[in-house]
Amino acid sequence: MERRAIFAGRLLPALLLTPQLTVTIVFFIWPAAQALLQSVRREDAFGLSRHFVGLDNFAAILADPFYLASVEISFVFGFAVAVLALALGLLFAVMADRVVRGATFYKTVLLMPYAIAPAIAGVLWLFLFNPSFGIVGSALRRIGIDWNFLLDGRQALLVVTLAAAWKQIGYNFLFFLAGLQAIPKSLLEAAALDGAGRRRRFWRITFPLLAPTSFFLLVVNIVYAFFDTFGIIQNVTGGGPDKATEILVFRVWYDGVVGLDIGGSAAQSVILMAIVIALTAAQFRFVERRVHYT
Amino acid sequence: MKCTLLAAAMAKVVVATIGAASADPVELQWWHAMTAKNAEVVNKIAADFNASQSEYKVVPVFKGSYAETMNAGIAAFRAGNAPDIIQIFEVGTATMMAAKGAVKPVYQLMEDAGEPFDPKAYLPSVTGYYSTADGRMLSLPFNSSTAITYWNKALFKKAELDPDKPPRTWPETFAMAEKLRAAGVPCGFTAGWISWTQLEQFSAWHNLPFASKADGFDGTDARLKFNNPTVVRHIANLATAEKDRSFDYGGRTTEPEGKFLNGECGMIQTSSGAYGIFKSGAKFDFGAAELPYYPDVKGAPQNSIIGGASLWVLAGKAPKEYKGVAKFFTFLSQTGLQSDLHEKTGYLPITKAAYEAVKESGFYDKNPGREIPVLQLTRKPPTQNSRGLRLGNLVQIRNVIAEDLEAIFAGKETAQAGLDDAVKRGNVLLAQFEHNTR
Numbered sequence: 001m002e003r004r005a006i007f008a009g010r011l012l013p014a015l016l017l018t019p020q021l022t023v024t025i026v027f028f029i030w031p032a033a034q035a036l037l038q039s040v041r042r043e044d045a046f047g048l049s050r051h052f053v054g055l056d057n058f059a060a061i062l063a064d065p066f067y068l069a070s071v072e073i074s075f076v077f078g079f080a081v082a083v084l085a086l087a088l089g090l091l092f093a094v095m096a097d098r099v100v101r102g103a104t105f106y107k108t109v110l111l112m113p114y115a116i117a118p119a120i121a122g123v124l125w126l127f128l129f130n131p132s133f134g135i136v137g138s139a140l141r142r143i144g145i146d147w148n149f150l151l152d153g154r155q156a157l158l159v160v161t162l163a164a165a166w167k168q169i170g171y172n173f174l175f176f177l178a179g180l181q182a183i184p185k186s187l188l189e190a191a192a193l194d195g196a197g198r199r200r201r202f203w204r205i206t207f208p209l210l211a212p213t214s215f216f217l218l219v220v221n222i223v224y225a226f227f228d229t230f231g232i233i234q235n236v237t238g239g240g241p242d243k244a245t246e247i248l249v250f251r252v253w254y255d256g257v258v259g260l261d262i263g264g265s266a267a268q269s270v271i272l273m274a275i276v277i278a279l280t281a282a283q284f285r286f287v288e289r290r291v292h293y294t
Numbered sequence: 295m296k297c298t299l300l301a302a303a304m305a306k307v308v309v310a311t312i313g314a315a316s317a318d319p320v321e322l323q324w325w326h327a328m329t330a331k332n333a334e335v336v337n338k339i340a341a342d343f344n345a346s347q348s349e350y351k352v353v354p355v356f357k358g359s360y361a362e363t364m365n366a367g368i369a370a371f372r373a374g375n376a377p378d379i380i381q382i383f384e385v386g387t388a389t390m391m392a393a394k395g396a397v398k399p400v401y402q403l404m405e406d407a408g409e410p411f412d413p414k415a416y417l418p419s420v421t422g423y424y425s426t427a428d429g430r431m432l433s434l435p436f437n438s439s440t441a442i443t444y445w446n447k448a449l450f451k452k453a454e455l456d457p458d459k460p461p462r463t464w465p466e467t468f469a470m471a472e473k474l475r476a477a478g479v480p481c482g483f484t485a486g487w488i489s490w491t492q493l494e495q496f497s498a499w500h501n502l503p504f505a506s507k508a509d510g511f512d513g514t515d516a517r518l519k520f521n522n523p524t525v526v527r528h529i530a531n532l533a534t535a536e537k538d539r540s541f542d543y544g545g546r547t548t549e550p551e552g553k554f555l556n557g558e559c560g561m562i563q564t565s566s567g568a569y570g571i572f573k574s575g576a577k578f579d580f581g582a583a584e585l586p587y588y589p590d591v592k593g594a595p596q597n598s599i600i601g602g603a604s605l606w607v608l609a610g611k612a613p614k615e616y617k618g619v620a621k622f623f624t625f626l627s628q629t630g631l632q633s634d635l636h637e638k639t640g641y642l643p644i645t646k647a648a649y650e651a652v653k654e655s656g657f658y659d660k661n662p663g664r665e666i667p668v669l670q671l672t673r674k675p676p677t678q679n680s681r682g683l684r685l686g687n688l689v690q691i692r693n694v695i696a697e698d699l700e701a702i703f704a705g706k707e708t709a710q711a712g713l714d715d716a717v718k719r720g721n722v723l724l725a726q727f728e729h730n731t732r
Contacts, residue, residue, distance in 0.1 A: 044730045045389055046396040047372040132480075132544075132558050150545055151536075151704040238546065241700040257365050259690050260389070261726075 032273070038266035045260035057267035066243065067251070067268075071275075074226060074247040077161060081229070082221035084165040086214070089172025094202070096173070097180045107177070114170035118231030125163035126236045149237070153244025156237045160245050163236060164229045172217050179213035180206065219283055226276055248272045319344070319351040322618050323377035326354055327363040327603070331570045332437070332639055339635075343625050350618035352379075360386075360603060361689055367608070371396055376608040378619050381436060383603040384423060385688040388510065390606050391432060392686065392731040398607040398616065399432045400623065406613075407620035415627070419597070419671045420644050423682040424604050427511065433604040434623050437641040439567040440598045440667045441487070441495040443586065447579040449560040453477035460561075460583035467561070467586045468531065471540035474560040482540035484550040486564030489695040490601060491585075492532065493520050498680035499585055500524060501593035505724075508678035510685040514728040518691075518720045521713040524591055530709035533702050543703045546696045565601055566667035569640030582663035584670050597673040599682045602641060642667055686727025691720040 007013045039057055043050030061067050096106050113121065129137045131148045140147035149155035183206060191201050207214075230249050233239060239246040239254065246254075252272060256265025328336045333356060340352040357363040360383035367380040382390055390397055404411035413421060413431050424433045447457035453474045461467040471482025485491045497504040502524055507516035535541035542559065544550030554562035555575050563585060572580060587594040605626075607619055625631070632648030635641060637657055643649045649668060652658065658665040685691065695716045702712040 042730075044393070045368050046393045048393065048395045132553055133556060151543060151700060153704075240546070240697065241704065242697045242706070254693075258361055258693075259687070260365070260368065 035266045035269050035273075038262050039270045040263075040267075042263045047262075053263070057263045058271070061264060061267055061271065066246075069243065070246050070248055070251050073157070073243075073245065074249075077157065077164075077229075077245070077247055078222055078225035080161045081164045081168070081225040082218060084161065085168040085172055085221055086217060088165070089169045089217070090176050090210075090214075092169065092173045093176035093180055094206075096177055107174070110173050111170040113167050116167065118164075118167065118228060119235050120231075121163055121167045122160075122232035122235030125159055125166070125232075129159050149241075151241050153241055156241055156245050160229070160232055160236050163232050164225060167232070168221060168224055172221070175213050175217055176210065179210045183209050215283070215287055218287070219280055222279055222283075223276060226272070248275070319349055320614055320618050322350055322352045322379065322615060322622065324352050324354045324379040324381075324605075325357045325363055325367060325377045326381040327357060327360045327383070328381070328437070329356070331574065332567070332641075335635060335639055339626070339631065342631075343622055346625070347621070350621060352618075352622055364389075371608060371610075374610075376610065378611055378615055379605050379607055379622070381603045382433070382606050384601055384682070385692065387424065387433070387604070388514075388684050388686040388688065388727070391684070392514075392727075396609050397432070398609045398611075399430065400434050400607065401430045401432070403607055403616055404620050404623065407617045409620040409624050411624075415645050415647065417642075417644060417646055417649065417668075417672070419676060420600055420642065422676070423600055423684075433606045434626065435600075435604045435644045436602070436626070437567065437635075437639065438600045438602040438604075438644060439565045439641055440600055440671050441491045441563055441585060442566050442666050442670065443561060443563050443583045444554060444568075444572060444580055445561045445583065446554070446557065446559075447581060449474060449477075449479050449557065449578070453479065453560070457579075458581070460581060461586050462584075464528070464531070464586045464588050468535055468540060471535065471560065472538075475538060475540050479558075479560050480539065481542035481553060481559040482535070483561035483563070484542050484544045484553050484559045486544075486548055486550045486562060486568070487601075488543070488546055488550075488699055489692040491563045492529070492699075493525065493695060494683060495585065495598050496525065496528060498597065498599045498682075499587055499595050500591045501596040501677055501679050502591075503679045504683060505685055509681065509683045511678070511681060514686060514724075514731060516685060517724060518717040521710070521717045524588065526709050526713055528588070529699070529702060529713060533705070533709055536703045537705075543700070546693070565640070566642070567602060567640040569664070570638070582666050584666055595673065596680045597676055598667075598670045599680060600642075600671060637664075640667070642671070685724060686731065687723040690723050694719045694723070 040052060040054060041050050042053045042057070092106075092110055096103065096110070099106060116124075126134075128134050129147075129149060131137045131141060131150065137147055137149075146152075147155065149159050187205055187209075188201055191205055196204070226247070227249050229247065230253060233245055233247060233250050234253075237245045239250050248268065249272060252265050252268045255261045255268060259265070324336075324340065326333075326336055336354050340354045344351050355377070357366045360381075363380065364382050364386045367376065367382070370376045376396075401411070401413070413425070413429060416431075416435070420435045420438050421431055424435055425431045443460060445460045450457040450470075453470075454477070455470055455473060461470050467483065474482045494504055496502075497520060502522060503509065503519045505516045505518050505520075507513045510516040532541050536543060542553070544553045544559075548564070548568070550559070550562060551564055551568050551571065553559045554564075555572060557578060566582070569582065584595070585598060605623075607616070627645055629645065629647045629651050632643045632645055633651045633655070636643040636648065636652055643652060653665075698707065698712040698716040698719075701707040702709050707715070
């Protein structure tokens with residue numbers, strides 16, 4: 001059944017749309033337009049002198065080997081965080097789905113990390129893994145592992161990946177749980193009667209039926225890993241050691257706010273926006289095809 | 295009747311507004327980056343000034359770290375909403391000096407407001423950093439520090455070292471660090487503000503150029519020069535010491551101070567401004583000493599350079615606000631206030647009178663080690679390698695240096711290759727600054 005709201009005139013719908021449009025324009029369109037404008041200019045820190053430079057900023061960025069290395073790190077980090085957060089979210093959802101007593105308790109506790117600000121989450125994991133006085137960090141040192149993520153780039157990337165994934169698991173868990181509970185029990189019972197074991201039932205029935213949820217979460221997780229993890233990176237490693245955890249969004253902030261290079265920073269954010277749009281578009285084109293909607 | 299009532303009401307409103315306007319003191323926004331004990335000091339200074347007169351009211355606002363405060367100030371200026379006074383760290387001096395339309399120089403501020411101001415009353419090694427070549431002060435030094443060595447006397451005793459004899463030279467430092475490690479101390483020594491202590495201060499202390507053109511004082515076409523044999527040798531020594539943790543890298547800025555505070559490292563080289571933090575938080579006896587030097591380098595030890603921050607006044611404010619700022623700066627330069635500030639925090643007195651007053655009061659006799667920063671700064675008349683740095687984009691240059699040092703300490707690069715790389719990347723940043731401020 002098609003559901004449409006029919007309005008008598010045009011004024012009321014326009015008025016109803018105005019708040020949302022205003023918010024969208026002020027907080028999304030305007031800053032994006034400003035970024036596009038600043039990306040083709042060069043100016044000093046105080047904005048006292050500015051001039052148009054065309055695509056020079058973009059050319060400089062794309063020729064910078066550090067920028068390309070940062071793209072690589074961002075993709076590695078982004079996919080690692082997404083996969084880890086999705087896998088663990090799904091695992092916990094499947095386990096929580098089978099629980100009868102204390103279900104609310106598990107749901108609350110598993111969801112809590114999502115409510116923590118990224119900067120705080122970063123500080124938490126920084127303290128946990130600090131080689132000098134962290135519980136986990138000093139324990140690792142005691143059992144003989146040379147744990148020092150202040151100097152070892154791979155260890156630093158591991159810590160921020162864990163912190164970022166940990167924060168997102170709760171969100172994925174909640175959506176997966178809802179998705180699981182929407183699967184008709186009759187299907188699973190029928191499969192069990194036909195002799196399918198638990199693993200087969202999961203991979204052949206549950207997982208495909210979770211596809212819409214998984215697809216949605218994949219998009220959200222990728223966007224999260226590229227943008228919302230800034231607070232974690234800044235607080236745990238500051239992009240170091242030696243640029244090992246310098247993801248694209250961190251570079252945008254660093255070049256713009258610390259480096260006071262407004263033009264370069266704006267150009268980077270335009271490129272970053274293009275990358276994530278492309279990723280999302282690719283997901284919609286290739287992955288959504290294989291999603292079964294009931 | 296209605297007319298009279300209305301007129302009376304309007305008159306009341308008008309009188310109330312005028313009354314309010316003349317009664318309310320002029321507000322002066324002061325943005326700063328001080329935390330903990332130092333923040334208490336800032337708030338007390340403002341409160342005391344406000345209580346001492348009724349025309350002006352200084353409102354201190356904490357804006358985050360030094361870098362965050364500077365960026366907040368720049369963003370506010372661009373939005374037309376700048377504060378009156380802003381605390382900018384020494385590293386941002388070149389950027390502020392280049393922004394001629396955005397800044398109101400202190401000497402001009404004091405002249406316009408008719409406030410008595412004698413630049414000679416201030417310690418030259420402190421104010422020289424913030425003045426033009428012909429001695430006109432552009433910003434008022436507020437909290438100046440330098441780098442010194444702190445050592446943990448309890449850990450020294452544990453390693454059977456004399457707890458009252460800190461190392462004087464670098465070879466001694468490395469040797470004592472090894473003994474500390476041998477006695478089971480997790481780390482021999484560490485260093486805060488890694489680029490500042492191990493390259494910038496190191497170069498000045500050994501009378502070596504950090505950059506050409508007198509470390510940038512003589513022009514924006516200065517280029518980096520710290521990849522010289524002495525500095526390379528020192529960084530290579532640190533990298534070797536990192537292998538057995540007699541030197542242990544702890545982070546780029548103040549994080550290593552935690553390693554000293556919790557008793558993990560036997561010694562640390564960091565800002566004299568950390569003294570207050572150590573005094574209130576350390577559970578052990580510690581001492582302060584001068585930076586070590588390499589005895590085979592000619593001219594070492596020379597003098598160290600100041601760090602910390604100064605107060606800049608931003609342009610575009612009303613004249614009456616500037617009068618208030620000028621009065622506040624006079625208040626700040628009072629001997630009593632400066633002596634108090636110096637004694638409570640680890641920061642240095644900025645006026646000669648304050649330094650003499652503190653000496654006379656016997657403070658330094660009762661607190662050995664508190665005079666070290668001033669003695670280090672005034673050890674010898676500064677050469678062109680030890681007046682301080684005036685380089686643009688210095689915040690980013692420090693990060694570039696830290697990145698390469700991290701690679702060197704992790705064993706991924708040799709000291710020579712790492713420092714050459716830092717010079718190359720740093721020079722790109724200097725060229726950009728030169729281009730942008732032409």
